[in-house]
Amino acid sequence: MIAVFVATGVFGTQLLLRGGEDAGQQGQDRQPTRVGVTSPQMRSIEDAVSAVGTLRPVRAVDIVPNVAGRVSDVLVTSGQKVSAGDLLIALDDRAARAALAEAQATLNETEQEYSRYRQLEDSNAAAEARLEEARGAFRRAEAAVMMAEANLEDRTVTAPFAGTLGVIDTEPGSFLNGNQAVTRLADLSAVEVSATLPERYFRQVRPGQTLEITTPSYPNATFEGQVTLRAPEIDLGTRSFEIRAEIDNDDGRLVGGMFARVRLVLDTYEGMTLSEDAIISEGMAVYVYTVADGTAERTEIEIGTTRGTMTEVREGLEIDDRIVVAGWDQLTDGAPVAVEENPAERGDE
Template sequence: MKKTLEILVGLCIVALFAAGGVFGTQYLLSGEGQASQGSGSGDGNGRDPVRVGVTSPELRMIEDDVTAVGTMRPVRAVELVPSASGRVTDVPVGSTEQVEEGQLLIQLDDRAERGALAEAEATLSEAEQDYRRIEELAESNTAAEAQLEEARATFRRAEAAAMQAEADLEDRAITAPFAGTLGVIDTEPGAFLDAGEVVTRLSDLSAVEVEVSLPERYFDRIEQGQTVYVTTPAFEGEIFEGRLSVISPEIDLTSRSFDIRAEIDNPDRRLVGGMFANARVVIDTYEGLAVPDDAIISEGLTSYVYTISDNAAQRTSVEPGASLGSLTEVSGLSGEDRVVVAGWDNLSDGSPVEIDENFAREGLE
């Protein structure tokens, strides 16, 4: 009997402890719920708002372009060579000098040619006098027609000989075919030059051409007159503007590309042939929306931003386009959208937000 009583007392104690645990748990849960309800703002699901900075997409002029590398060259350039062999008697110009069209550059010994021209001119004068005299006699029927034809032929031959002698004399001088800049001249008076020997190079640097190759897919989008921006390591930070002037009419079978040329005005002659050129061809210009780079979130092949609607974050897919410095062109937004630019790393779709204008400025700096 005593043993049975001890068992009943033990069971009562266990029951009391169990009831106390249940009551305590309910009490604690009730207190937390009340504390939560009185703790301030949220989204109804117990989430506190996230502090964010926002901005609106900017309307920008966007250039659809393609870049390529190429080489600069003068708009005109020739190698200067003598047409005849001879000894140099005068070099009145120096290396890299600016010269005018027709200016004497190198003179060869021309004494024999001047003598031949004088003789040819004298012969021509005599032949012309004979021809005119016989022509007058033929008009009065005094001279025979055969005599007139012979005199005319002699005059024509003398005229041709004089022209040849004059050309031979001109070949003893190398002159500038157009205004331009000379290359290096190593020829000195007394040197002997062979016909066809390159003396120097003359370049017209009033304008330069940039030649580049573009992939075949751009062939139907390239037109003469399109703007081309060029940079070169020789003038770091400077941009030279030109216009597309030549388009190759065919595609290279090996590279599947085509050549284009752009002409750039060069009044100060700073750009020269052989310079390396980075060219950017502007194919089209249009208006588009752009957002700061910091607002765009990329995950694999997808990109998105967070926009604000009814004080909540909304994940919005976008398609990035052209880079505009610290901005990037995007499609999928409107100009009225508010885009999160700072604080998005704490957001998820539907998160409540608190907009802070100062935070937005910090995000854009």
């Protein structure tokens, strides 16, 4: 019986050793994972900052009559485009015309009187005091005519510049008190966007830089403009500063009050980029799998800005590295790989 137990133990030990050898052999014979690879590319990279802002016309004013009066005619409609000097609203001007006619009559009389005394002065027949009195009356009559003309002109409301009118609710026969805005005029040939940026970007912003905006009204359109103003100081409450940019609006699609997403390009430089499909993020770790000698190696990287499908790689890779872009979800560090010649998905496509 002792001999039987000894023989059984020896046989079991041989089986265990043989099983371990077989498992090791299977590990060495593990089939490589088929992967697609790509390589980093050198591209022009934009260092940009994003913000939100509001659009407003480059020029906009409330149209308010200079004097009180009753409306005799409204010559425009809401939303109408007008040119500089176009007549918008006319007030009752009968009294103003009468006052101008009276002032002109007085001017004619004083002018004749002043002319007669000047002729008498030439013949030494007029006293100096009477001449000065006639001259003064003539000058006052001229001023009265100018005042009457201005009063008559104030009975018409005209456009100070070319633009688009807002809503007009005024009707003929209504009375305006001289303080009430009848509409708003906006020059929409260009619009201005205003946004605020954190203090850390202050030294990088300057007039003339390119700025892009998008709006919810036109989600597939991008509008480009130029920075016209950087506030000269930082707001103490928010630790931010205001920027303004002007954007051409020849087609009139943009209007005041629109919400805008702003993207300001601070700098442009050449840098290494990689398809975002090859980049793996796990918590705070960002890495890729590189391929060398048929083996996958986990490689930590530092990334920068992303533009489209390409992401800047600041550290961790060389330009000639081969990076797994398809099949990395089946890899571990040190796993054998077989590279496909025509992967279904490539980072440079």
